[in-house]
Amino acid sequence: MGVSQDKIAKSREKAGFFVRTYALSVIQGEMVKFSINLPTKYRLHLQIVKKRRNLDDIPLTPSLGKILRIRNGSKISRYFRHIFENSKIKRLLGANLAALLIANSFIPHSSPNAYEFEANTISAPIVLETKSGIQFPVANIKITQGYNFFHPGIDLDGVTGDDIRSISAGYVEKIEYSKFGYGNSILINHGNEIKSLYAHLYKIHVEKGYEVTKETRLGEMGATGRARGDHLHLEIYENGKTINPLLFLTSK
Incomplete structure (x- = not known):
């Protein structure tokens, strides 16, 4: 018969072992904590603290140096590629909203009171008649x-x-x-x-x-x-x- 994990954990607690479950946070900027299973008197606490970066330090628009470091594409495409991939916009709005924000800036907005009229034209065949209005000034051309x-x-x-x-x-x-x-x-x-x-x-x-x-x-x-x-x-x-x-x- 096998021994259940709960019984093993309880026996370790009685022996003075710290049996806290190992956990690791993967969220950027959160404090990461974990402990190693050791006797209580030898228990070791490790704590790694990563300072959260201020979003104000991340510019929305790229610098000239960043644009030049991107080898492929024209200057305009490299510029907007940086904005689409900007971590600040992604973290604030999400990647899809960032793309929508940039695309929306190029779409003209019409006034709600503006009216559009469809031009209706009537086509009809046009007969062109050509006549020579030019002549040489003399009868015998030499x-x-x-x-x-x-x-x-x-x-x-x-x-x-x-x-x-x-x-x-x-x-x-x-x-x-x-x-x-x-x-x-x-x-x-x-x-x-x-x-x-x-x-x-x-x-x-x-x-x-x-x-x-x-x-x-x-x-x-x-x-x-x-x-x-x-x-x-x-x-x-x-x-x-x-x-x-x-x-x-x-x-x-």
């Missing part, structure tokens, strides 16, 4: 010199007297008569910061302020000003800067 840094336009070949028409509708903004440079020239304003210049004309048939269309005869081709032979020098401006006319023109 380009003798193209557009480049030193020549901000194109030269169109012809003979003196060939009709020069506007590339598009607009109005005459400027007329100049000269024996130098562009010679006799016309500047047409087409709106939307688009302008066109016609140079080296032999004759001019319009005046400043005239409204013109693609069918309007502006003048006649010539070789006035600084020109080597009969031709039309054409320039196109957009927002005050020259652009390549060939990117702008279409054949008639």
Whole structure:
């Protein structure tokens, strides 16, 4: 027959042994006590006391050094990783509440009096109709010199007297008569910061302020000003800067 543990304990008490049950507290910051089974006169008490750390000493936000010591992730992810794992927040609110607190700071809160309206739109097919509003200013297109840094336009070949028409509708903004440079020239304003210049004309048939269309005869081709032979020098401006006319023109 076996001897029960209670009988063994009672016999030890009669013999003068201290039979207190061994216990260990695992709660952080609590006082830890335990005793060893020895005769009463030799009884040994061991006591380990751990001072509870003040929560005020633990900062909520990480220092720069702590962020730099975390190798993985961006600076922002490392910053919030420290806050999520902060022992002070966990001990005060719990890990789940700590995550909820941080996530809630990024959720916009609407006023209870605010109303949201759903936009209702009616879609319908849109028919786009394109028409060419640009043309070359001469009937016979022969380009003798193209557009480049030193020549901000194109030269169109012809003979003196060939009709020069506007590339598009607009109005005459400027007329100049000269024996130098562009010679006799016309500047047409087409709106939307688009302008066109016609140079080296032999004759001019319009005046400043005239409204013109693609069918309007502006003048006649010539070789006035600084020109080597009969031709039309054409320039196109957009927002005050020259652009390549060939990117702008279409054949008639």
